[in-house]
Amino acid sequence: MMREDMAQWDFVIAAYAIGLVALALLTIWAWRSMTRAEARRDAARRR
Amino acid sequence: MHIYANPTRFLKLAKWLTPLLLWSGLALSLGAMAYGVFSVPPDRLMGETVRILFIHVPAAWLGMGGWTGIAISSAMLLIWKHPLAGIAARAIALPGMTFTAVCLATGSIWGRPTWGTWWVWDGRLTSMLVLLFLYAGYIALTQAAAREGGSAKIAAIFGLVGAINVPIINRSVVWWNSLHQPPSITMGKSAIDGAYLAPLLVAVIGFSLLFGAIVLMRMRALIAEEQVAARLRRRALDEDTPAAMAAGMETA
Numbered sequence: 323m324m325r326e327d328m329a330q331w332d333f334v335i336a337a338y339a340i341g342l343v344a345l346a347l348l349t350i351w352a353w354r355s356m357t358r359a360e361a362r363r364d365a366a367r368r369r
Numbered sequence: 370m371h372i373y374a375n376p377t378r379f380l381k382l383a384k385w386l387t388p389l390l391l392w393s394g395l396a397l398s399l400g401a402m403a404y405g406v407f408s409v410p411p412d413r414l415m416g417e418t419v420r421i422l423f424i425h426v427p428a429a430w431l432g433m434g435g436w437t438g439i440a441i442s443s444a445m446l447l448i449w450k451h452p453l454a455g456i457a458a459r460a461i462a463l464p465g466m467t468f469t470a471v472c473l474a475t476g477s478i479w480g481r482p483t484w485g486t487w488w489v490w491d492g493r494l495t496s497m498l499v500l501l502f503l504y505a506g507y508i509a510l511t512q513a514a515a516r517e518g519g520s521a522k523i524a525a526i527f528g529l530v531g532a533i534n535v536p537i538i539n540r541s542v543v544w545w546n547s548l549h550q551p552p553s554i555t556m557g558k559s560a561i562d563g564a565y566l567a568p569l570l571v572a573v574i575g576f577s578l579l580f581g582a583i584v585l586m587r588m589r590a591l592i593a594e595e596q597v598a599a600r601l602r603r604r605a606l607d608e609d610t611p612a613a614m615a616a617g618m619e620t621a
Contacts, residue, residue, distance in 0.1 A: 329482065330416050330417035330418050330482055331417055333418055333421070333478050333479065333481060333482050334406065334417055334418060334420045334421055336478050337421040337424060337425070337474070337475040337478040337479065338402070338406065338421075338424060340471065340474050340475065340478070341424040341428065341471045341474070341475055342402075342424075344467055344470065344471050345467070345471070345579070348463070348464060348467045348583060349391075349579070349582075349583060352464075352583045352586040352587055352590070353586055355586075355587075355590045356387075356586040356587070356589045356590040356593075358590075359589070359590040359591075359593035359594050359597075360589065360590075360593045362593065362594075362597050363593040363594075363596050363597050363600075366596075366597050366600050366601070367600070
């Protein structure tokens, strides 16, 4: 029973690790690409 | 809705809406997931793996919701030629694909201890995999159109035709025999115990807000890129015009 419970937790941890890493990468990439693109636009306007 | 088809008006709204959606989405989704992992009791049949649902179900909802958004934006682009509709559809594609991939990965991880297998080629899993490929195809089409200067109409038609898959995913567990359980939440009814349902609904709301924030960030990035490209084109035209006039006068 103990081993079974531990194995179930391994699957829970794996699922959350994959999901959270994917969402963190997506959010950070979206934020950085937005701030960079808007900075480029503002620089082009000033020129 | 037509009011916000104007990029200037849209950007004014998006500037304050982006951080609002981002922080409220992060707070709700992380809070619901933490509650789901550490506080809900293990399920009688699924045991501890029931906790995976707090990330799997919102990801599935947004994978399908994302394509619905692409289809609506595509229709708006084709019917009303809204300048922002094409940008909205392009902005939804990558987050939608990511959530679909997370849904498939977490579902597979949940399936191994629950069903005894990582994967079965049944209606629900296969139609969800088809959705992932549809997203990949849509992204390839829009990138090719942006690179080659082609029409956005082809991608919009693809977005509309691909929407056929969304009701197929939804009804797949009713139409075909499947290892996947039938719908747990239908109109006004739920087969899920309240101890799981409340954090699950909060997770769905939180992930939806986060999805909205990511789409707004992508839209702002795409609009800024198009504004830079338009400015460069105008500048190149301004520089070419006197040179062309001078060349014309010399020839005359």
